[in-house]
């Protein structure tokens with residue numbers, strides 16, 4: 001597990017990653033954080049009896065992906081004065097929850113997708129029964145993992161984070177967003193209000209929990225949490241707008257999943273309401289506003305500013 005003597009947390013690495021206001025390298029920042037997260041995720045689920053379920057959980061968890069949610073959690077913990085060790089178990093839990101939502105989203109009863117993260121979907125490899133259980137296993141383990149592995153954080157702070165994650169996953173978050181998404185499929189009168197509801201819940205809720213939980217673990221005060229909440233709301237919506245645009249403009253090779261699925265399944269999307277150019281403009285406006293609220297934090301906010309830019313610049 002993560003400890004201060006883990007080679008990835010040595011002072012030389014930290015010094016290299018120092019944000020001095022002039023030498024911030026987003027590509028390097030994301031690559032190093034991704035490597036930390038990958039290493040921690042890899043260690044988080046050993047394969048034991050019954051091997052099949054652990055292999056199915058690991059198959060999707062270790063299939064790559066941008067690791068955006070854990071990176072956000074680590075970055076806001078850092079901004080609020082915390083350490084990577086304080087946030088890493090929660091960061092891993094966020095990725096476990098995100099991965100389980102992808103496994104269930106890909107099932108025949110939901111989006112019925114064959115590819116995810118450049119690989120066959122979980123149910124295509126392990127069967128529907130095991131894929132459902134792999135999702136359930138990851139969801140339950142996420143909460144056990146952060147409760148047991150988090151060190152150096154007062155219990156009441158951790159409890160708030162547990163509640164925040166539960167709220168983001170439940171009918172108040174991902175599950176509620178997915179229900180309205182399923183109900184809206186094929187309907188030709190979806191309003192912007194409904195589309196915003198779907199994505200604020202399906203996508204925005206977990207991104208917001210990622211941003212706020214990191215800061216909360218570090219003991220951030222209400223004013224910091226308020227600014228981060230605005231940042232999170234804006235990047236969450238921008239993330240989904242760009243996701244919809246990429247579904248139209250990117251290839252399977254870039255996305256690691258079938259492109260053009262939204263049109264195929266007659267989903268209402270931002271490009272279908274606004275067109276591609278206006279969607280990109282709206283996403284950029286949200287990102288600009290997200291960056292604006294972090295101005296008071298100066299150079300300390302550079303990672304979060306960089307992540308905001310990454311959301312509109314990404315190709316996958």
Ligand code: GRG
Pocket residue numbers: 064065066067068098100101102104105110117139169174175178202203240243316
């Ligand atoms: C949470 C209990 C529970 C059930 C799941 C299926 C479901 C309920 C919700 C759907 C959630 C979902 C799949 C939302 C889409 C979010 C989204 C934009 C995913 C893509 O995220 P990226 O681009 O993917 O960060 P990578 O692969 O990079 O991690």
